[in-house]
Amino acid sequence: MKNRIAYFGVFTALGLILSYVELLIPIQFGIPGIKLGLANLLIVIMLYKSGVKEALLLSIVRIVLSGFMFSNMFSIIYSLAGGILSLAVMSFFKRKGNFSVIGVSISGGISHNVGQLIVAMVVVNTFRIGYYFPILLIAGVITGLLIGIVSSEVLKRLKNITINMT
């Protein structure tokens, strides 16, 4: 029980570091809103090592804190929508479908982008940005694939470590 706080502290700190590292990578894809989402690596790992509830808590805390530190209120709302939707889809795919870590991560990457697009549609009050939909889907596949490959490698090496959250 007392480990719980320590684990969350470590994971939140790691998430914030990854968010910061991502800011330092000066890659512009030319398409707004597309980035790697390094911090989602932790969410995937947390989902597999512990469970949905812990991953959700970690995701929300990470997004709110990094939003206040590195960007603005808008990005918090978008990230929250994407983060929560992607976590819901990932946990569904993990439980129901016969997917590996990589497949689950890809589903998360796609739904993260879709969630953000839906919020953007609501904010600007138009469906015209549906134009972005295919591009965001492909971007979600690519980023989800990369994150999935890394997290499955990490999970392989963490096999003997149990994260006891209860």
Added chain:
Amino acid sequence: MKKNDFLLIGIVLLISFSVMGWHYLKTDSVNGIVVVTVDGELYGTYNLHTEQTVNIQGTNTLMIKNESAVITNADCPDKICVHHKAITRDGESIICLPNKIVVSIEKGEKRVLDGVTN
């Protein structure tokens, strides 16, 4: 990776590319007009074929040149709309989320709106 992983990737890529292909085939920017909306409401329509610079609400600057529209200046911190590539085709859009501005190109079949409306 399992079989279902590849299936998922395949289906998603198929959907995206077919939507993109369909979009690519059906669009051209003949007689295109640039439509600007602010917070979901029409702000103004501009001809894509006349070179002009439009000041949107004093926050963003829209430049129409060479049959393409691009935002050259914005007061928001992230400047995503400024970094966005110029739009030329029907249905494409540039969005400034902080200022709730959408700039998009529509096919103006009847060229009723030829000039600038402020």
